[in-house]
Amino acid sequence: MSKSLDHSKVFLITGTSRGVGKYLAEYYTGLGHHVIGCSRGESDIEAGNYKHYKVDISDEKNIRLIFSHIRKEHKTVDVVINNAVRNPANISSALLNYKSIEETFRVNLFSTMIICREAVKLMVRAKSGRIINIGSMVTKSNHEEFGGSLYTPSKAALNSYSRVLAKEVYRSGITVNVVAPSALETDLAEKSDQNELMKALSRNAIKEFGKMEDVSNMIDFLIKEDSSALTGQIYYLGGV
Amino acid sequence: MDVLKLIYDSIDEINEDLEEGEKVEKGEDTVIYADGSSLDSLGLVNLITIIEQKLEEETGEYITIADERALSMESSPFQTVKTLKDYIEILINE
Structure with missing residues (x-):
C-alpha cells in the first residue's frame, strides 16, 4: 500500500448524532484523526478535528456535497464507516407500504452504495482505503425477527x-468489510421489539447487550495496514 | 474549455502509474474501455475520477460523467477518447 493507514487518517462516518456513530466519531477524533460526520440531526461533538454535516444522506446531492468538501480539504478519505440506518417499527409484511420500503432501502442501502462509489473514486487514486459497513446480527440465519421484513433484507443486501x-x-488496496454487532444499548435497540430482541440475543454465545468498544475494537483491527488481506467478510460480534 | 486537452492531461496522470506497454496513448481514436483497451474497470474509474476533478477545478461544479444516461446509452461514451470528449461536451453545455 502506498500510504500508511496507521497514522492520522481522514474518516467519514455516517449517522454521527447518536448511538454507535456518535461513539465512533468521538473515539476517532479522540485519537487525533480527522472525522467528517453527518446525520439528519445536529451534532454536539465539539472536537476541532470534527466536521459535521446536518444532511439527509438519502439525497444523493448531499453525499456529493460531503465529498466535494473531502476533495477540497483532504484530497482523499482513508476510512469510511457507513453506519446511518433507518429501523422502522416492526410490522407484518402484509401491511408494508411502498414508501416505507423505499425510505428504508434509500438510507440503509442506496446511500451506502453512493457513498462507496464516491469513496472508491478517491481511494483508487490513493491506492488504499478501508470501507466498513455496519451490519446487523439479524442477517445471520435464525436471527430474523418477526416483523423485521424491512430492516432485515436491507441489511442482507448490504x-x-x-x-x-x-x-x-x-x-x-481497498478493503470492504461488514461489522455486524449483536445488539447495543442504543436508541435503535430501544425502538426494536424487546421480546424479539431478547429472543435473538438468547441464541448468541453472549446473551447480554454488546459494548460500543466491541465495535471500535473490530474496526481498529480492520483498518490496520496489516489487515490488507481481510476483505469481503461479515464479522458478527457478540457470539452471534 | 478544451475538453480534449483535459482528457489528455488526465491520461498523463494515470500513465504515471502504468508500466511501459500498458500506458494509454493520447489520440482521439484511442480505445479507453472496450475490447483491446489497456484500462481495466478500476483504471477506467481512476481516469473518470481525474477528469471529474479537473472539470470541477475548471467549472466549479462537480459533474458526474458516469451518470444514468451514460450507462443506458446503446453505444458507451467510454469507448474511445473521442466518444468520451463528445459526451463530456454535452454534459458541460447543458
Whole structure:
C-alpha cells in the first residue's frame, strides 16, 4: 500500500448524532484523526478535528456535497464507516407500504452504495482505503425477527453488496468489510421489539447487550495496514 | 474549455502509474474501455475520477460523467477518447 493507514487518517462516518456513530466519531477524533460526520440531526461533538454535516444522506446531492468538501480539504478519505440506518417499527409484511420500503432501502442501502462509489473514486487514486459497513446480527440465519421484513433484507443486501465491492476493489488496496454487532444499548435497540430482541440475543454465545468498544475494537483491527488481506467478510460480534 | 486537452492531461496522470506497454496513448481514436483497451474497470474509474476533478477545478461544479444516461446509452461514451470528449461536451453545455 502506498500510504500508511496507521497514522492520522481522514474518516467519514455516517449517522454521527447518536448511538454507535456518535461513539465512533468521538473515539476517532479522540485519537487525533480527522472525522467528517453527518446525520439528519445536529451534532454536539465539539472536537476541532470534527466536521459535521446536518444532511439527509438519502439525497444523493448531499453525499456529493460531503465529498466535494473531502476533495477540497483532504484530497482523499482513508476510512469510511457507513453506519446511518433507518429501523422502522416492526410490522407484518402484509401491511408494508411502498414508501416505507423505499425510505428504508434509500438510507440503509442506496446511500451506502453512493457513498462507496464516491469513496472508491478517491481511494483508487490513493491506492488504499478501508470501507466498513455496519451490519446487523439479524442477517445471520435464525436471527430474523418477526416483523423485521424491512430492516432485515436491507441489511442482507448490504452484506451482498459489500462482498461484491470487495472483489472489485481489492487490487487497488481497498478493503470492504461488514461489522455486524449483536445488539447495543442504543436508541435503535430501544425502538426494536424487546421480546424479539431478547429472543435473538438468547441464541448468541453472549446473551447480554454488546459494548460500543466491541465495535471500535473490530474496526481498529480492520483498518490496520496489516489487515490488507481481510476483505469481503461479515464479522458478527457478540457470539452471534 | 478544451475538453480534449483535459482528457489528455488526465491520461498523463494515470500513465504515471502504468508500466511501459500498458500506458494509454493520447489520440482521439484511442480505445479507453472496450475490447483491446489497456484500462481495466478500476483504471477506467481512476481516469473518470481525474477528469471529474479537473472539470470541477475548471467549472466549479462537480459533474458526474458516469451518470444514468451514460450507462443506458446503446453505444458507451467510454469507448474511445473521442466518444468520451463528445459526451463530456454535452454534459458541460447543458
